[in-house]
Amino acid sequence: MVNNILVIDDDPAVRGAFKLILEDEGYNVREAECGEDGIAMAQSLRPDLIFLDLRMPGIDGVETLRRLKGMDDSLNVYLVTAFATEFMDQLKAAHDEGLQFELASKPLSASQIKNIAQVVRIAKDHEARRANHHKLVLTLYVVSLNAETRRLVEQISAVLTGIYEPGHWVFDVVEVLGMPEKALEQEVFATPMLVRDLPKPVLKLLGDLSRMSSVMAAITTQTQSTGAQTVIV
Incomplete structure (x- = not known):
């Protein structure tokens, strides 16, 4: 102003x-x-x-x-x-x-x-x-969605809704159905690195997800400033 x-x-x-x-x-x-x-x-x-x-x-x-x-x-x-x-x-x-x-x-x-x-x-x-525009594309690869995973996915969506304006973020959940080779084909593991500019509430929830056996792959993010990166969880 x-x-x-x-x-x-x-x-x-x-x-x-x-x-x-x-x-x-x-x-x-x-x-x-x-x-x-x-x-x-x-x-x-x-x-x-x-x-x-x-x-x-x-x-x-x-x-x-x-x-x-x-x-x-x-x-x-x-x-x-x-x-x-x-x-x-x-x-x-x-x-x-x-x-x-x-x-x-x-x-x-x-x-x-x-x-x-x-x-x-x-x-x-x-x-x-x-x-201040911060476009976030967040993708979670899981073996399969269960009740506990769905609950945390809903929590992440709620946090993102509270932080970003509509249209400034995308959160996708991909079921790989027990086929890790599908994730490898998509180069999910190509650039493992911690994306530090993710909001702390989201990082906390991702930490909770990482302890679940049904979460097998990674979190990928894309921001306006850093481009595409991947976080192994």
């Missing part, structure tokens, strides 16, 4: 307006009156969103943008100015350098300021969900 917003503008009235509007929406807003101060603030605490003026004393907004992006290319920067035409050549040069930014014209209404923050917030939320 977007929490920290930095406003870099030499006009205290502009900074005050942004602060009033955004804090009313629950954001933490910091103010900088020049590019140098804004860069120092961004270094001390990474902002989720930066509103940056172009015409300022000292280094202008384009140079401030360049230095901010040099620190962290992923910063979300909105250039807010009434002098876009005056800075057009510099803005084009910055774009050609590969610097990513958005451009908005002053004056911005309260609703426009809120909408910009909301758009960035939604994008950040989607990014966070993608980063």
Whole structure:
């Protein structure tokens, strides 16, 4: 979620307006009156969103943008100015350098300021969900399913349901019907290794399964980060 917003503008009235509007929406807003101060603030605490003026004393907004992006290319920067035409050549040069930014014209209404923050917030939320996305494919090979095995399989399914969102996990149980050669043909034992990123409740239940004579083969998992691996139980 977007929490920290930095406003870099030499006009205290502009900074005050942004602060009033955004804090009313629950954001933490910091103010900088020049590019140098804004860069120092961004270094001390990474902002989720930066509103940056172009015409300022000292280094202008384009140079401030360049230095901010040099620190962290992923910063979300909105250039807010009434002098876009005056800075057009510099803005084009910055774009050609590969610097990513958005451009908005002053004056911005309260609703426009809120909408910009909301758009960035939604994008950040989607990014966070993608980063936390953990696709799990779990396969249990057993000699045959009996009442005890079924009970633990149901417990594993319940734990996975509580941890992962629908569609982010698959749990398959394969009966090999007393034929270990079938498991060997499928290379179940090809890469024995402990998958440490399995949730601890699942690992505990797998440990319970490993003590059953009806569980003969392995647990295979596939995650987004590690690819396919196998756990011998």
